[in-house]
Amino acid sequence: MAQRQRALSTPPRRPRWASLSRWPPSLGIAALTAVAGLGLGSLGALLWQARELHPAMLWQSPWLAAVLRFTLWQATLSTLLAVGLAVPVALALARRPRFPGRALLLRAMELSLVLPTLIGLFGLVAVHGRRGWAAPLWEWLLGSESGYLYGLSGIVLAHVFYNLPLSARLMLQALESAPAAHWRLAAQLGLTRRTLWRTLEWPRLAPLLPRLAALVFTLCFTSFAIVMTLGGGPRSSTLEVALYQALKFDHDLALAALLALTQLVICLSLWLLALSRGGAPSLVVGQVTLPLQGRWHRRDAVGASRLTDAVWLTALAALLLPPLLAVVAAGLTGLPDLPRSASLWPAAARSLVMALGAGLGALALAVALLTGSRWLAACGRRWAALLMEAGGQLILVIPALVLGTGLFLLLRPTLGSGWQGYALVVLVNAFMALPFAMQVVRGALPGLSAPEQRLAEQFGIRGRARLRWLVWPRLRRPLALALAYAMTLSLGDFSVIALFGSPSAPTLPMLLYQQLGGYRWQGAAATALLLMALVVLIFALLGWLTRRPPRYPFTRYPHEERHARVSRSDVSL
């Protein structure tokens, strides 16, 4: 047997990863260099320009220390709630593969992440504000005016609104990627809710959680407009405000760089911790990912779980839908003026092209970094692997303002106008979407399971053929989701494009802010509506394109059957 194996796989006894070419590490390193170059380069430019640094300023200023404490506190609380509550929501969604409005709920979950803060806040205020839709209910319940939107509770509510849907969506993706055979087996054995959680659900979620928590924490830590607007005053403030003041009003580059470094150190060390915790990728390697489709009867889907699931899903809808509805309602009033706006459609087209560029860039970078990191891990270089993966998060923890100023200092003589500015925005957006793309792609990338690997080796399926027939089918759905997230993030981004100035025509979010600057509130709401429609369209289109596995010559066997056959031959080896 061993002899036969050797004969089939040439050259013999190669280490597992060496059977692949050298490209994973080199691509990974190239991507890492690009990310680190951009991020650290801009920070470095700022430091170099600043000349002298006084780190003592950080702890000598009591105000800054208080800001840091508050930032950490609100980010921790928001993360715990957003990620913690996302677990039961995702479980409920996975357990109920079909109910009226499920598709709508999923689309809404994808929307909330990319809603520009200004518009998201408008929706939240319209619902939860002192004169919001929920105010009468609150008054009836408590007999007093609702004031929960201002202060820590409001900040946390807004952060949960933004991040819970993202977390739950990614968890759902992980749950749905469990091999079909497992679900069939679970159904045959009639596993109860608790056993299912222990054997199927938790092992799927566990590797995801640390990274997800780190991502949400970073987003809440660097959140700026939400904290200021809902915080009710300078008591609740973030590092970014201090940074903004230092950089813009006081032109204190040294302090700005110092604050950026502080943020970098805190967030990156958290990332490293998260990565080292959730290090081992899920050992259960997926079959071709299939939507559950309710093909298997789940014993845990009846009885008390009917009630609890209903509660969780209603809560999700109550959190998510009213603010979005408020935005849609406001947008509809501005809709009649929409066609008259000459810059709207060109702006939409421009935004879409830039988003596609940024999305594809983010995807390529994510795959490069992840395969590189995986390769390093396989070679036993665990820390190098962690560092490579953490590198992908770098741009997210560097404040956009610092990034923009630093890049400006770096590229100034060549940073012209026109398409160069746009190209730079696409590039930076690709880097900013990278953590999200990595989050989605990561779970799908572990490659082949050991038995499949052996089989592939035996049959000499490698190189392009392996990629085409074995790797690609299980990657395409996650890749599509990652692309959708990256594209929509870039679509809704305003922070980067504002940095370099707009030499010519605006993008969609820029147009929106211009409209607000000119009091055109309803027009801005209509623009936001268009932005949301585009986001829905992107997710729907990419989901539709990858809705079912590609046709293979042997698809006359149902997929689960194919898996079973592989397993059987596996046993016989």
Next chain:
Amino acid sequence: MRYLLVLALGLATSSVASAAERTLTVYTYDSFVSEWGPGPGIEAAFEARCGDCDLRFVALDGGVDILQRLRLEGEGSGADLVLGLDMNLMAEARQLGLLAPHRVDTAPLALPIDWNDDTFLPYDWGHFAFVYDSEQLEEPPGSFRELLEAPEEVQLILQDPRTSVTGQGLLLWIKHVYGDAALEVWAQLNERVLSVTNSWSQAYFSLFMNGEAPMVLSYATSPAYHMAVEETDRYQAAEFEEGHYLQVETAAMLADTPHPELARDFLTFMLTPDFQRHIPLGNVMNPAIELGDELPAVFDRLIDPESLTFTPEQVSENRRAWIREWLNASVR
């Protein structure tokens, strides 16, 4: 569309060093150049006037960003002119030593204060004011004193002086009215503050237009837009008897511009009706010259308070200290 074409052409030609046209690059803020802002009309009017030139706006986030961009670029800035620095940024901009005297006759100027600065030329002005929702508040306070003593439900939406121009305006306003007592006043005022937002847009649209509080810090000219375009009298500015802090927005030319005559032409053009008629409803500010009949009728219905100002030098010297004072009063 024409505007886009002109811009595209401008980009195409500016990348070629030896373009036949003279290109005038103006750094400004983005609401100025938007489709409905004053930018497109002004550009068309100026290009018709000069014949062979091309006016190119580069839009930045706000006045502070224009200053920041000048600082970072230093000598050899890409701009010929900057448009959008307000009085409070003038001292810092002057210190950069990058700007040239405008040498424009300031006789047409019609500002509430005398103007004799030889570098910065005003193009519009307005007072900071609290805009109130008359459906929530029938009798607005007539002074700071009344505001501080007003019933509890008169809540305010402010902006942070560290991140917004209007926020900084209120800081100076209170400092001007109360001097050393400003700390106490802030402590009292903070009792009725609902939210301190990072930007004016956030305060005005996310909160005020949603009816969250009856008063918002904005401009005395804001109601003009609501009255003229939305045709509603619902939003009005409260006139305070202590006077209102004045904001004057200015333009200036760079010393090393390759087209000094053209830049001066633009500054001269700035004080003509062809430029100024786009200001009242385009930028929702008061024009810097007398527009006569061309001034929209709603501007006669705006408040006309007494103007308060510090010199640009006073502001630049004290800004940090005053912000710290505000912070102390607010965090307390």
